[in-house]
Amino acid sequence: MTRIIWLGCFVIITVACITFYFDNKDNSAPTVTIAVPRTPLSAPLYIADKLSLFDSQCIKTNLIDVDGGVASFETMQNHDADFSLSSDSVIVYQKNIEPNFEAFGSIVQSDNDVKLLLKINKDLTQATTANKYRIAIIKNSASEYFLSLYLAYLGISHNTIELIAMRPEEIQSAFEQNIIDGASIWEPYAYEIQSEYKQHISVVESKSLYSLSFNLIGLKANNLASQQSTYCLMDGINKAIEVIANQPVKSQLIVQNRLNLHADFIKWVWRDYWFKLSLGESFLMNLNNLEAWRQKTHNASEQPILFNNVINPQVMMRIKPESVSIHLKNEREL
């Protein structure tokens, strides 16, 4: 009997030690904060977080909900987050302002995320310099780019449009207060506003005019611990994308619950997304194209920008090397 008691004590102590060890080991993993825009495009982060796909031995994640890619980027710039999710437009626009970040790769693309909302009785081609249309945009973002692209497509002069810079969450009340006639805004705001004011606001058909990519961006850091955190973060996102491919219904449900959106909307918007981890030549082509457009629209005549120093292929090379097909030019080549 005495032996059994001693054996039991030994087992209990051993289990406690092992648990203590692993708990401590677990606690040694660094915590990273990601500013996550409130959009279905952030699905890989939501799913990875929900299903614990981030290696707890490597990192612990803290997701901060923000409104839009610009807000996400600014949160990161303010050092309130280590990483952000932003569109290629944000990279191009912010590159000129703050070159202290780097893009690790694209996690999702969409050709119908940014939309132009207009009041029912409004037609952009009818705008005049005397009767300018007031269109809300989110500055230095996909919103701004998309509107300029759409206006150019229609051949509409900027003189007939009054651009009003806003935050995404202000747009709905701006419509209500008749401050604006239209807005260039991304999902789910476009859906929410249009659903709320179906009788008064319509969505301009513009699918595929702008295919944006949503990208993982982080502050530049030279220490190994930070690099390791980035690897682990990207690895978790990669696993989440595999879950999306293999279990789309489950994935949509997670996003739906996270964003508190209707299932029909998620299902509808999901059709315009293609989730894939990539860092290809197309990404660089898009950045260059956006930059050229930015210079044209802002009447800037700057030197061509090298995106070498904002693209870091090392992370993607380690996680999914077959997805990397980018060739970064150096100064001499240029």
Next chain:
Amino acid sequence: MKLKRQFSLIITVSIILFLYVAIISFQSWFAISNEIKRSNYIQNINYLADKLESDIYQLQNSKAHSHREQWLEYHSQLKQLLTSAEQSNDIPPSTLLNLQHQNNSLGLLFRYFIKVAEDNNNTDIKHHLSTKLLANLQSFQEEIRLISYNSRNSIISLITEQLYYTIPILVVCMAVISIANVYFARWLKQLVLKVNTRLNVLKKGEFGQVVKTENSDEFNEVFDHINSISRSLMETTISRDNLQKIVTERTKELEKLANTDPLTQTATRRVLFSVGEKEFQRAKRSGQSLSVIIIDCDYFKKVNDQYGHLVGDHALTYICTLVTAEIRDIDTLARFGGEEFVALFPDTNAESAAIIASRIQHSLAQSPLIQDNNKIILTVSIGVAELKESDTSFESLIEQADNALYKAKHEGRNKICVA
């Protein structure tokens, strides 16, 4: 274990192993075939994507409608190609969905591009949209390259799996089957050899038993049959040697019966003349002497009448016994007829023959026949003759001896006369 069961077991194991390897090989071949098919499919997609890209470059510098129509045609073909993949599973469904989505997006963007391309004043947007098209196409091709990369890796993995998994198993299977078959064949050969050996021995007339093996019921049955046959043959069949022995003995017996006088156990007349002729010829060739004596029992009829025929037979037998004791082994004593006997003496002249005749008479005189308390004195008359040069046959010698006997009889019996 039954032979049939052993053989069935080996066959079954062999078939199972081969089926296993065949199934795995077929699966691998099937998988590789699918990957090659997928690779070909991807090449077709790549070809169309390259065509689309080429036409966009053309359209950047030209408004030619032909290029627009051509682009739309290629785009339509690409759409059909992607639709056809839904049935064949050449591409994973989620990836296929992405490709279809991107392709549709390309088509819509192209329409935007065409619209602005008409306006010569809107070159910036035209260039921007054409570059966008190229970037989107590039993204599409990157996706295709990824599929191609995975497909290639899959083929390599399958082939490697074949090399490191299936082929060693196949080699092991072949080795096991070969060893089992060699062992089985050797064992079978030993058993057959055993049966063969026993049957050969049986053919020679040796009726031994086969030691049964414990390894095969079928062969044990064969051995039982062989042993049973062997026992039957042994019981009912006389060996050739034994038969020969019996025949020889029987022949000797028969010959003896044919050459021996049944009463006196002396040679028969036939034997006398046969042996006499041979000795005559031999004497003639070699020049050696040859003599004969004819012995006749005196007053034999009187003995028969007085004592009976049985005593008479006994008397003749008694005389022959005494005569046999006096002659040599090389001499021949034969019953010439009735109470007459002839003795043939090779290499003996008349004088020596007469001496033998004298010993015979003396022996008879010394040893009377005792029969039923009767003492019977027997006497014989003897004629002696020696072969002369003038004799042309053995019969003439006998005739001379017979003449001498007649003379001995005429001179009072119990006499010896030499011819």
